[in-house]
Amino acid sequence: xxxNDFNPKILGFLCNWCCYAAADSAGVSRYQxxxxxxxxxxxxxxxxxxxxxxxxxxxxxxxxxxxx
Amino acid sequence: MDPYNEGLAVTRPIHIDYxxxxxxxxxxxxxxxxxxxxxTCQICVxxxxxxxxxxxxxxxxxxxxxxxxIMAPGFGRIPDATLAKYSYGQHxxxxxxxxxxxxLCASGPFEGEVKCLSDxxxxxxxxxxxxxxxxxxxxxxxxxxxxxCMYSIKEAMVAKEHDPEVEITIYYIDxxxxxxxxxxxxxxxxxxxxxxxxxxxxxxxxxxxxxxxTYSTLDGMHRFEPYDIVVLSVGxxxxxxxxxxxxxxxxxxxxxxxxxxxxxxxxxTSRPGVYVAGAFQGPKDIPESVTQSSAAAGLAAGLIAKxxxxxxxxxxxxxxQKTGKDEEVRIGVFVCHCGINIGSVVDVPAxxxxxxxxEGVVYHAQSMYSCSQDAQEVLxxxxxxxxxxxxxxxxxxxxxxxxxxxxxxxxxxxxxxLFEMVNIRDHCSWVHANEPAAATEKSKxxxxxxxxxxxxxxxxxxxxxxxxxxxxxxxxxxAGLTAALTLAEQGFQTTVVEKEGTLxxxxxxLSYTLQGDxxxxxxGELIDTVKKNKKIELLTNTELSQVSGFVGNFSSVLTTSKGxxxxxxxxxxxxxxxxxxxxEYRPEVVLDNPIKYSEAIVTQRELxxxxxxxxxxxxxxxxxxxQCAGSRGDDLNYCSKVCCNHAVKNALKIKALDPSAQVVxxxxxxxxYGFAEDAYRQAREKGVVFIPYTMDNKPKFKGSGxxxxxxxxxxxxxxxxxxxxxxxxxxxxIVAEGTEELSKLLKIPVNEDxxxxxxxxxxxPVELPVSGVYVCGLAHxxxxxxxxxxxxxxxxxxxxxxxxxxxxSVEPTISxxxxxxxIGCGLCESLCPYQSIRIIKDENGKRxxxxxxxxxxxxxxxxxxxxxxxxxxxxxxxxxxxAQITAFGAK
Numbered sequence: 008x009x010x011n012d013f014n015p016k017i018l019g020f021l022c023n024w025c026c027y028a029a030a031d032s033a034g035v036s037r038y039q040x041x042x043x044x045x046x047x048x049x050x051x052x053x054x055x056x057x058x059x060x061x062x063x064x065x066x067x068x069x070x071x072x073x074x075x
Numbered sequence: 076m077d078p079y080n081e082g083l084a085v086t087r088p089i090h091i092d093y094x095x096x097x098x099x100x101x102x103x104x105x106x107x108x109x110x111x112x113x114x115t116c117q118i119c120v121x122x123x124x125x126x127x128x129x130x131x132x133x134x135x136x137x138x139x140x141x142x143x144x145i146m147a148p149g150f151g152r153i154p155d156a157t158l159a160k161y162s163y164g165q166h167x168x169x170x171x172x173x174x175x176x177x178x179l180c181a182s183g184p185f186e187g188e189v190k191c192l193s194d195x196x197x198x199x200x201x202x203x204x205x206x207x208x209x210x211x212x213x214x215x216x217x218x219x220x221x222x223x224c225m226y227s228i229k230e231a232m233v234a235k236e237h238d239p240e241v242e243i244t245i246y247y248i249d250x251x252x253x254x255x256x257x258x259x260x261x262x263x264x265x266x267x268x269x270x271x272x273x274x275x276x277x278x279x280x281x282x283x284x285x286x287x288x289t290y291s292t293l294d295g296m297h298r299f300e301p302y303d304i305v306v307l308s309v310g311x312x313x314x315x316x317x318x319x320x321x322x323x324x325x326x327x328x329x330x331x332x333x334x335x336x337x338x339x340x341x342x343x344t345s346r347p348g349v350y351v352a353g354a355f356q357g358p359k360d361i362p363e364s365v366t367q368s369s370a371a372a373g374l375a376a377g378l379i380a381k382x383x384x385x386x387x388x389x390x391x392x393x394x395x396q397k398t399g400k401d402e403e404v405r406i407g408v409f410v411c412h413c414g415i416n417i418g419s420v421v422d423v424p425a426x427x428x429x430x431x432x433x434e435g436v437v438y439h440a441q442s443m444y445s446c447s448q449d450a451q452e453v454l455x456x457x458x459x460x461x462x463x464x465x466x467x468x469x470x471x472x473x474x475x476x477x478x479x480x481x482x483x484x485x486x487x488x489x490x491x492x493l494f495e496m497v498n499i500r501d502h503c504s505w506v507h508a509n510e511p512a513a514a515t516e517k518s519k520x521x522x523x524x525x526x527x528x529x530x531x532x533x534x535x536x537x538x539x540x541x542x543x544x545x546x547x548x549x550x551x552x553x554a555g556l557t558a559a560l561t562l563a564e565q566g567f568q569t570t571v572v573e574k575e576g577t578l579x580x581x582x583x584x585l586s587y588t589l590q591g592d593x594x595x596x597x598x599g600e601l602i603d604t605v606k607k608n609k610k611i612e613l614l615t616n617t618e619l620s621q622v623s624g625f626v627g628n629f630s631s632v633l634t635t636s637k638g639x640x641x642x643x644x645x646x647x648x649x650x651x652x653x654x655x656x657x658x659e660y661r662p663e664v665v666l667d668n669p670i671k672y673s674e675a676i677v678t679q680r681e682l683x684x685x686x687x688x689x690x691x692x693x694x695x696x697x698x699x700x701x702q703c704a705g706s707r708g709d710d711l712n713y714c715s716k717v718c719c720n721h722a723v724k725n726a727l728k729i730k731a732l733d734p735s736a737q738v739v740x741x742x743x744x745x746x747x748y749g750f751a752e753d754a755y756r757q758a759r760e761k762g763v764v765f766i767p768y769t770m771d772n773k774p775k776f777k778g779s780g781x782x783x784x785x786x787x788x789x790x791x792x793x794x795x796x797x798x799x800x801x802x803x804x805x806x807x808x809i810v811a812e813g814t815e816e817l818s819k820l821l822k823i824p825v826n827e828d829x830x831x832x833x834x835x836x837x838x839x840p841v842e843l844p845v846s847g848v849y850v851c852g853l854a855h856x857x858x859x860x861x862x863x864x865x866x867x868x869x870x871x872x873x874x875x876x877x878x879x880x881x882x883x884s885v886e887p888t889i890s891x892x893x894x895x896x897x898i899g900c901g902l903c904e905s906l907c908p909y910q911s912i913r914i915i916k917d918e919n920g921k922r923x924x925x926x927x928x929x930x931x932x933x934x935x936x937x938x939x940x941x942x943x944x945x946x947x948x949x950x951x952x953x954x955x956x957x958a959q960i961t962a963f964g965a966k
Binding site for chain 2: 016018023027028030031033034035036037038039040042045046047048049050051053054055056057059062063065066067068
């Protein structure tokens with residue numbers, strides 16, 4: 008598979024206080040990034056149960072992003 | 076012209092000043108509006124769909140009755156005439172630090188790209204010139220602006236991050252990074268390759284494509300260097316309308332047109348009831364301004380304490396409708412255009428239509444601005460009309476707008492937690508502006524996930540915890556006593572705990588201040604006032620030995636020792652103020668010289684005691700003072716902020732007692748910031764000799780007892796000089812006292828220098844990370860007495876918030892333990908970073924976890940680690956997150 012064909016589905020868990028806020032300010036600053044990420048907001052990545060990660064892969068995610 | 080961007084960019088006559096402006100509302104700039112200037116146009120009136128523009132509005136005068144006024148007009152600009160000698164205004168690449176700050180900023184004129192204003196090329200070499208409009212009698216600003224050294228370091232580092240190749244030099248007289256952690260920032264800047272040159276800049280002239288900067292160094296040499304950009308680190312002037320304000324409100328200004336205040340009453344103007352806060356009181360940085368504003372609010376609250384709450388209007392909500400677990404889920408989805416912010420990228424109608432037929436969705440709609448006032452009315456009407464019991468809004472960030480919509484839900488009689496927000500602006504349209512199809516797909520996915528979560532959302536109770544309206548103040552020094560007095564004046568019972576037998580702390584060792592106050596008189600008055608106050612209980616020879624509980628509900632064990640007898644008392648209180656102070660550090664080695672303290676080798680404090688004493692010859696005939704003795708990397712890593720002022724104070728005292736006495740001060744950077752610069756200048760005028768030394772060439776001391784000799788390098792003579800002074804005075808630093816023990820007891824962090832670490836350095840400077848615990852004085856960091864007093868007043872003002880409310884409200888998104896399922900393993904208790912979950916014995920004697928709602932921050936570490944899934948997080952349950960993950964996959 009060439010690099011261009013691969014269009015990964017990425018599931019992200021974003022900490023409300025840091026990464027979610029950073030994603031907001033990326034928006035405010037109009038930084039452009041690829042549209043492959045789908046996010047779930049949590050109050051802290053401490054909430055991230057390993058089971059969520061496994062479920063994410065089982066549901067078809069090509070990658071899991073944890074931002075906290 | 077866009078004034079926010081220093082006129083370096085253009086904006087429209089109708090605009091929001093900047094992204095974080097409060098209120099974030101558009102307004103018409105009367106200077107740019109064609110109608111207001113020339114009576115034409117008015118296009119905006121007809122094009123505004125909400126009919127929000129009304130040119131018939133007139134300025135009106137209103138009269139309000141008030142009990143106190145706080146003056147916080149900020150600072151003014153250094154006049155352009157002062158900058159002209161550096162070719163400012165004649166060459167576009169000579170700019171002020173304010174302009175350069177805008178260049179660095181992502182919301183600035185070049186979106187954060189640093190370019191020369193002359194030809195838009197990227198600069199290769201940048202120079203900063205310090206003390207422009209400060210420490211300069213030429214423009215009648217004899218004071219130091221206190222903040223410029225630090226902001227120049229910051230700007231230099233940011234510029235270096237933008238382009239690591241750029242060469243940056245900062246030309247300075249003294250680097251004044253005296254604040255908490257500031258020296259570390261300068262060291263970081265040096266390690267990034269930023270150069271610091273001690274020099275006076277003679278002028279800046281255009282030179283071919285560049286600028287030529289001419290400067291002279293201490294050794295008397297003149298040199299010049301080419302630069303692409305020269306940044307003038309402009310100081311803080313008094314506000315332009317200071318005189319006018321002073322006249323209107325009837326308070327006095329100092330000789331620089333800042334507000335005149337006293338050392339021991341730093342926020343009182345000369346008119347009772349009028350307080351001052353921020354840079355108008357004297358140039359200062361953000362943490363100190365924030366601290367002063369809290370303190371001023373606390374003082375004003377004390378003045379009008381008996382009227383507290385009289386003008387309060389309580390908002391009422393309709394009765395909350397019951398939303399049972401088994402009730403049919405009825406979701407309403409609202410997709411926002413946000414004007415063109417979302418709508419120009421994401422196909423909003425397609426996203427809205429996408430929700431048609433989704434399980435549980437009974438209503439969907441679009442709105443132009445879902446946050447507008449009329450949209451709230453529509454939202455309320457639709458909730459009623461369609462009997463909605465879950466609301467999903469696909470718009471911007473919940474971090475900014477969730478509270479607004481939750482308020483609308485409450486107004487519509489719904490529990491505010493029956494709400495989910497999907498961010499299709501900040502996380503979608505704005506960041507995928509060139510990929511509308513992909514952005515629309517992403518929006519659909521995010522909405523699908525949001526709806527999936529919404530199906531599982533349950534109402535959560537609003538929780539409040541009652542507060543014991545009493546305060547505990549640890550420390551009976553000037554910080555503790557001031558904090559106690561500020562609380563008592565607001566009407567709160569306060570207990571002060573002092574481990575020594577006397578009150579007053581280390582201020583008892585000082586005799587006079589730089590400003591000329593007699594310390595013992597002022598301290599005596601403070602102690603008397605505190606003793607007479609019926610709301611204050613004073614416990615000397617007492618220490619805190621145990622503490623349990625949480626904000627609003629602490630319980631402490633206090634141990635009092637009288638001789639060999641110790642007694643323990645238990646105190647219930649709602650808040651804790653830490654004012655445990657610090658002490659003089661007595662290093663045994665200074666600048667690699669072993670020190671044996673004696674009559675001839677003393678600290679500045681000891682010298683001060685001698686100077687204030689009644690002896691026949693209090694002033695020594697010759698003194699050498701050594702600054703940073705044991706500080707700033709010599710032993711302690713930080714600057715103690717007060718030692719330079721202390722040296723100048725004692726030097727002036729010696730000169731007053733005996734004008735023929737010889738005083739030499741060996742220093743690294745004289746940090747007489749703010750108005751203390753006047754005293755530094757005065758000392759030089761009186762013949763005190765200040766000679767800089769560097770860490771590569773440290774002064775050497777010899778001798779002990781009555782004979783000492785000091786050898787140092789004089790950069791002007793360019794040779795070593797040996798002196799045999801009568802007294803060698805060491806300007807030693809300050810260390811925190813007992814912070815490590817207290818840190819363990821209260822579970823609050825200290826920094827690497829053993830001072831308490833505040834909750835947020837800039838925005839929450841007197842609060843600690845544990846709710847209900849505040850800090851002031853030397854336990855926070857070394858600082859002079861006027862700053863300690865302000866900090867104590869600020870800590871008291873912050874502590875008074877839960878005390879006056881009478882309850883602590885808790886966000887519903889916290890952890891909740893299913894007692895049935897819990898096996899009492901205690902993993903959660905050991906992992907909780909906030910000590911907010913504990914193991915108790917239930918009625919059957921079984922170990923069970925219990926959330927302490929008042930202090931839980933909702934992070935969910937307990938829930939994700941619970942081996943039996945007994946802990947659920949309000950608003951972020953396993954069920955809800957799993958539903959989101961499943962919806963992520965279900966395409």
